[in-house]
Amino acid sequence: MRIREFGDDPDVAVVAGIHGDEPCGPEAVESLLADPPTFGRPVKFVVANETALERGVRYLDEDLNRAFPGDAEAESHEGRLAKRLLAELDGCTTLALHSTQSYAGPFALVDTVDPATAEVCADLPVDAVVETDAYAGGRLIDYPRTVEVECGLQWSETAAANARELVTAFLEATDVLPTESGVGGDVPVFRLTDRVPKAPAADYEVFVDNFERVEPGVPFASADGEERVAENPFYPILMSATGYEDVFGYAGERVGRLADVATRADRRGSTSATRQDVPANHR
Numbered sequence: 001m002r003i004r005e006f007g008d009d010p011d012v013a014v015v016a017g018i019h020g021d022e023p024c025g026p027e028a029v030e031s032l033l034a035d036p037p038t039f040g041r042p043v044k045f046v047v048a049n050e051t052a053l054e055r056g057v058r059y060l061d062e063d064l065n066r067a068f069p070g071d072a073e074a075e076s077h078e079g080r081l082a083k084r085l086l087a088e089l090d091g092c093t094t095l096a097l098h099s100t101q102s103y104a105g106p107f108a109l110v111d112t113v114d115p116a117t118a119e120v121c122a123d124l125p126v127d128a129v130v131e132t133d134a135y136a137g138g139r140l141i142d143y144p145r146t147v148e149v150e151c152g153l154q155w156s157e158t159a160a161a162n163a164r165e166l167v168t169a170f171l172e173a174t175d176v177l178p179t180e181s182g183v184g185g186d187v188p189v190f191r192l193t194d195r196v197p198k199a200p201a202a203d204y205e206v207f208v209d210n211f212e213r214v215e216p217g218v219p220f221a222s223a224d225g226e227e228r229v230a231e232n233p234f235y236p237i238l239m240s241a242t243g244y245e246d247v248f249g250y251a252g253e254r255v256g257r258l259a260d261v262a263t264r265a266d267r268r269g270s271t272s273a274t275r276q277d278v279p280a281n282h283r
């Protein structure tokens, strides 16, 4: 793990290289720090899984982004790394950089939209925000004040360029850098509701676009030519032919626009009976 700290006791952090086969984040951090600007507030930059990056693999022993909180005595490299990384990020507002095989544009993932995550997301140049709380467990975004961004397609030049823009926008959103770009906006918020499994096959296809509503009766994917047809309307999220081993990706619902969702979350936070209104599988 490589850490560069500017100023005393930073409470803002950028994390890259959680997955060793996603070079866009580490490249963005390296290019910014090759000639670091003057930071107006303490900040730290972490390149997490250096060994996996050097080898060009996603991980050595297990997926780091399913290994939190980790354990100093863990048998796996990522289990021990997760523990050290969490300690490093304790108390920080954190941006974690990723890339994907599912969608070319940048989008953000949060556990839930709350005042802290909404404030960051509103200033990021993203197409959408995704709430992942239905699938919490072992992920860095399960922790407070953490936003993940998918910068674009894995290994693409566009993802690398997007990563640089996202880092700058995040540093502006957190007052580490003076606000110049003024990007971001009132983007749609989606919530993961279901995994979309795929049967073992040699050849997979996905026919639909992520974040575009799929109507019932529409074939959305195939495994060795056998079509999967939508039973209910849904929004494909993180869906791709080969991105994951055992799922095409996720189905989701559209929750609303970021400003409205943030306002609702704010109201929920200030009344006590609220969490019970949320269906159990969405907690």
Ligand SMILES: [Zn+2]
Pocket: 018, 019, 022, 097, 098, 099
């Ligand atoms: Zn990743």
